[in-house]
Structures are given as structure tokens and as C-alpha cells.
Amino acid sequence: xxxxxxxxxSTENGPQLTPEVAIxxxxxSDLSLRYYAAWWLGKYRVKETAAVDGLIAALEDEADRTxxxxxxxxxxxxxxxxxxxxxxxxxxxxxxxxxxxxYVREAAAQSLEMLQDPTAAxxxxxxxxxxxxxxxxxxxxxxxxxxxxxxxxxxxxxxxAEAIPLIQPFLEHPFPRVQCAAAxxxxxxxxxxxxxxxxxxxxxxxxxxxxxxALGDLGAIGYLAAADAIANAKAENSFKLIALKxxxxxxxxxxxxxxxxxxxxxxxxxxxxxxx
Amino acid sequence: xxxELIHAVALADTPEQLVxxxxxxxxxxxxxxxxxLIAVFGYNNPTAAAIASAALVDLGEVAVPELLAQxxxxxxxxxxxxxxxxxxIAHPRALDVLVxxxxxxxAPSVRRAAAKGLGRLHWDKLGVPENQTAVQKALETLFFISxxxxxxxxxxxxxxxxxxxxxxxxxxxxxxxxxxxxxxxNEKSVCARVLLALSQ
Numbered sequence: 104x105x106x107x108x109x110x111x112x113s114t115e116n117g118p119q120l121t122p123e124v125a126i127x128x129x130x131x132s133d134l135s136l137r138y139y140a141a142w143w144l145g146k147y148r149v150k151e152t153a154a155v156d157g158l159i160a161a162l163e164d165e166a167d168r169t170x171x172x173x174x175x176x177x178x179x180x181x182x183x184x185x186x187x188x189x190x191x192x193x194x195x196x197x198x199x200x201x202x203x204x205x206y207v208r209e210a211a212a213q214s215l216e217m218l219q220d221p222t223a224a225x226x227x228x229x230x231x232x233x234x235x236x237x238x239x240x241x242x243x244x245x246x247x248x249x250x251x252x253x254x255x256x257x258x259x260x261x262x263x264a265e266a267i268p269l270i271q272p273f274l275e276h277p278f279p280r281v282q283c284a285a286a287x288x289x290x291x292x293x294x295x296x297x298x299x300x301x302x303x304x305x306x307x308x309x310x311x312x313x314x315x316x317a318l319g320d321l322g323a324i325g326y327l328a329a330a331d332a333i334a335n336a337k338a339e340n341s342f343k344l345i346a347l348k349x350x351x352x353x354x355x356x357x358x359x360x361x362x363x364x365x366x367x368x369x370x371x372x373x374x375x376x377x378x379x
Numbered sequence: 380x381x382x383e384l385i386h387a388v389a390l391a392d393t394p395e396q397l398v399x400x401x402x403x404x405x406x407x408x409x410x411x412x413x414x415x416l417i418a419v420f421g422y423n424n425p426t427a428a429a430i431a432s433a434a435l436v437d438l439g440e441v442a443v444p445e446l447l448a449q450x451x452x453x454x455x456x457x458x459x460x461x462x463x464x465x466x467x468i469a470h471p472r473a474l475d476v477l478v479x480x481x482x483x484x485x486a487p488s489v490r491r492a493a494a495k496g497l498g499r500l501h502w503d504k505l506g507v508p509e510n511q512t513a514v515q516k517a518l519e520t521l522f523f524i525s526x527x528x529x530x531x532x533x534x535x536x537x538x539x540x541x542x543x544x545x546x547x548x549x550x551x552x553x554x555x556x557x558x559x560x561x562x563x564x565n566e567k568s569v570c571a572r573v574l575l576a577l578s579q
Contacts, residue, residue: 348568355567379495379535
């Protein structure tokens with residue numbers, strides 16, 4: 104899943120690079136410098152062509168491997184490319200969905216969600232092969248066979264309506280987080296309130312981490328009917344504010360130069376004010 | 380009697396017992412309860428903390444010195460409750476604490492609470508010319524953090540500025556700054572909050 108980014112600590116630390124140095128470092132002989140540079144380029148949203156091209160090349164890196172056969176640099180490059188917003192990265196990221204490393208597949212699905220490119224639908228749908236029955240924990244690993252949460256969220260974000268019958272069964276997946284991702288995607292694809300209400304129900308549950316996940320999901324889908332439940336949820340205000348910001352943005356016109364505020368938008372802002 | 384109620388807070392060993400004990404202590408509306416109510420902010424129990432905060436706001440100005448003295452430098456959760464409570468009581472003696480919390484605390488929850496509070500202090504409780512310098516300091520701080528990298532801090536700064544704009548002398552500079560934010564901020568939610576502030 105994509106952690107809602109309620110950073111309680113400022114992140115102004117670590118060695119300060121420049122875009123030029125970071126791009127050059129992607130090809131350093133020191134693998135740790137490559138790894139750090141890929142993270143840095145994403146973190147500081149360095150959108151220039153050389154950065155995007157360098158990161159796309161890093162998706163095929165063979166030099167940086169973990170004992171378990173993972174590809175740390177590919178993971179960071181895939182994560183960074185989602186943040187840079189350049190759809191040139193889509194084909195490379197789609198290829199990463201077939202990588203042997205789970206975390207590369209997860210990062211690629213998350214970034215494809217951010218880039219919202221419909222051409223990724225087919226490759227994402229392929230990761231749902233076998234349905235819920237195949238979506239089980241990998242023995243000895245802390246994850247399922249595929250990054251289902253990220254895949255479901257991505258399919259919702261790119262409006263892949265053809266995936267609805269494949270997503271719906273995941274509402275019954277044994278893992279609540281996967282259920283949340285499915286509910287989120289189903290709401291995005293159908294706009295049916297019942298799926299929004301499934302997430303509201305999670306806000307009333309006993310698991311704080313799950314409540315945070317649901318807050319992130321409700322913000323992402325902009326489910327207005329959840330506004331009061333979000334404001335009253337038992338979770339940190341930072342998470343609630345991000346969720347309400349998502350609701351608010353869904354109430355604002357797409358074109359920012361014609362920004363106007365409706366009564367619903369004002370209602371959401373009043374709730375946000377109360378959480379400061 | 381009040382000592383028993385205070386003691387009950389210390390003795391509570393389940394979250395439910397704590398909430399009940401804090402409720403009882405809050406109902407006493409006794410100034411002797413102030414240090415204990417503030418200490419509840421550090422117990423990591425949001426329900427109990429909210430009750431304690433409301434009780435302190437009820438007690439009002441008399442709780443301010445203790446609130447200022449007992450700010451927890453090592454627990455940002457507790458600190459946010461202290462700042463929120465000071466902001467709600469709105470006594471201008473909290474100004475310096477709110478200014479430094481808004482500008483330099485590392486925890487966004489603390490900074491947001493302070494920013495909101497800076498806009499709504501009861502300036503008339505200060506004499507002339509002290510109130511002039513105090514208002515200027517609040518304004519400068521809010522202008523400064525209205526340029527923060529974090530959207531929620533900018534949002535809170537706008538809420539603070541909207542409060543300060545109730546002072547006639549400040550309306551013009553605040554209006555100008557809000558227009559600047561509207562023209563330059565890339566977060567739609569921040570711009571929407573500016574529009575709301577300008578419309579009120």
C-alpha cells in the first residue's frame with residue numbers, strides 16, 4: 104500500500120546534492136551513491152530530462168543486488184519516477200511489473216498509479232491472475248505473492264473499468280488492507296457510496312494503522328459523505344487533515360484559475376480549521 | 380475531595396479508568412487540578428487529553444502560567460495539546476511561546492496549533508504600546524510561516540492571518556499577502572482557504 108505521508112518530522116537532513124551531481128551519481132561506481140541519488144531525485148522532484156532518462160536506465164540496473172536477489176536501485180528509481188510525473192517512464196515501469204523482486208513490482212505499481220496512464224491497465228490486471236485464491240502470503244516473507252494493494256489502487260486511479268469484476272472479489276480478501284484497496288478502487292470505478300461506506304466503517308474499527316489507511320483512501324477518493332467521520336476518527340490530526348484535503352480538492356473545480364468555493368468546500372474547510 | 384480526584388488520575392491503570400478519572404477531575408472545576416490536567420497531555424490517551432484540555436480552557440486565564448511553565452519539550456503530542464489549549468484560552472501572555480512554536484517547532488501538529496492561536500489572542504488584555512508590538516510580532520510570524528514548504532503549515536497560517544485581520548490596522552497588509560498566496564501557491568486547498576478568508 105501507499106502510506107499516507109503525514110510526516111510528523113521535517114526531512115531536511117542528509118547530504119545535500121545538486122541535481123547535476125545526483126544525476127551523475129546514478130552512474131557512480133559507488134552503488135550506495137547511486138541508490139541515494141535515485142531517492143534524492145524523487146524526493147526533490149527533479150523533473151529535468153536527464154534525471155528522468157537516468158532513472159529510466161536505472162530500472163534495468165543489474166549491479167545493485169541484495170542477498171535475496173532484490174534490486175535496491177531499481178526500487179528507488181521506480182519510486183522516484185512516480186514523483187516526477189513524466190509519462191515517458193511508463194513503458195519502463197510496466198516492464199518492472201514483471202520483475203522478480205516484489206518490491207520493484209510494488210514500487211512500479213505505485214508509480215503507475217501516480218502517473219495515471221491507462222496503458223498500464225493490461226499489465227496491472229495480469230498481476231491479479233488467479234484472483235483472491237492466489238493472493239496469499241509468500242512463505243517466510245512479509246508480503247503476498249503480488250503487491251495487490253498497489254495494483255488495486257493503480258487500477259482505480261487509472262479508471263480501468265474493465266477490471267471491476269476482477270477487483271470486486273478482493274473486497275473479501277482476508278487482509279483488511281487489501282479490502283480497503285479494493286473498496287477504494289471500486290469506489291473510483293463505480294462512484295457507488297457503498298464502497299465509500301466500507302472505508303468509513305474501517306474508521307470505526309480497533310486498528311489504528313488500518314484507520315490511517317482508510318483515512319488515506321477516503322482522501323484519495325474524495326468521498327464527501329465521510330467528512331464528519333474523518334474529523335471524528337480516532338487518529339492523529341495530520342492524517343485527518345490529509346484526508347479532508349483530499350475531500351476538499353474533489354470539491355474544487357479542475358481549472359485553478361476559476362477556483363470558486365462551494366458550501367460543501369466551506370464545510371470541509373471548517374472541519375480542517377477545527378483540527379489545527 | 381480534590382486530592383482524591385487528583386489521586387484517582389494517578390491510580391488509573393486502564394484507558395477507560397483514566398478517562399473516567401479525568402472526567403471527574405474536570406467536573407470539579409478546581410484550580411488545584413491544573414497541574415494534573417496538564418500532565419494528562421503526556422499520557423498518550425487522546426480522549427482523556429481532549430477532556431483535560433476542555434477543562435483547562437474552561438478554567439481560562441488562571442491556567443495560563445502553569446500551561447506555559449509545564450510545556451513538554453520531549454513529547455510533541457503533549458506539546459500540541461498545551462499549545463492548542465493556550466490558543467483556545469487566547470491570553471496574550473502566551474504570545475512568545477506561540478511565536479516560537481509556530482516558527483521553530485519540528486512537529487507540524489504543534490506549529491499548526493500555534494499558527495491558528497496567533498490569530499486569535501485577546502490583544503486588548505495588553506496595554507498600549509505593548510499590544511502594538513505584540514500584534515506586529517504575531518503578524519511577522521504568520522507572514523514568515525505562510526511561506527513554509529509544508530501545505531498544512533501554510534493553511535494554518537492563513538487561518539491565523541484571517542483572525543488577525545479583525546484588527547483594522549492589519550486588514551490591508553494581510554489582504555495583500557493573501558492575494559500573493561492566491562496567485563502563487565500551487566496547492567488548491569491552500570488557495571481555497573485564502574478565498575474563504577477573503578470572503579469573510
